[in-house]
Amino acid sequence: MSYPEELESRIDWAITIFPKNIKDNFSKKRMFGGLAYLFKGKMTIGVIKNDLMVRILPKDIDIHLKKDFVRPMDFTKRPMKEFVYVAQDGCKTEEQLQNWLELGLEHAQSKLKSL
Numbered sequence: 001m002s003y004p005e006e007l008e009s010r011i012d013w014a015i016t017i018f019p020k021n022i023k024d025n026f027s028k029k030r031m032f033g034g035l036a037y038l039f040k041g042k043m044t045i046g047v048i049k050n051d052l053m054v055r056i057l058p059k060d061i062d063i064h065l066k067k068d069f070v071r072p073m074d075f076t077k078r079p080m081k082e083f084v085y086v087a088q089d090g091c092k093t094e095e096q097l098q099n100w101l102e103l104g105l106e107h108a109q110s111k112l113k114s115l
Helices: 005-015 061-065 094-113
Strands: 026-031 034-039 042-048 051-055 070-072 083-086
Touching (some): 005 034, 005 042, 005 094, 026 042, 034 094, 042 094, 051 094, 061 083
Antiparallel strands (some): 026 034, 042 051, 070 083
16 A cells, blocks of 8 residues: 555544544545545545645634644645645644544535535
8 A cells, every 4th residue: 555554544543433423424535546534425634655634624724734744735736725734743643633633524514514
């Protein structure tokens, strides 16, 4: 695989913390040469190479881009709106990973509300 399987296992475990109506609506899909986690079909987070990919609400993205270990997702050589990469040092602890997962979930839920 082209991404750390340990990070995939940690995300899988982090999802189990959510209530049943949340965790049962997560799925995984291979995308971008890595792995994406979707909530009701909306992308939340993923793993690409050695980085965590997180989809963040537009109103909050600048705040998170100022954090250490976070940079714009430039998969296509141009920054993608609403997406960031988080280096492994930015998601070392389970608490950090859970926070990123919650941000991705918040984004997905906002997209579902707008439908």
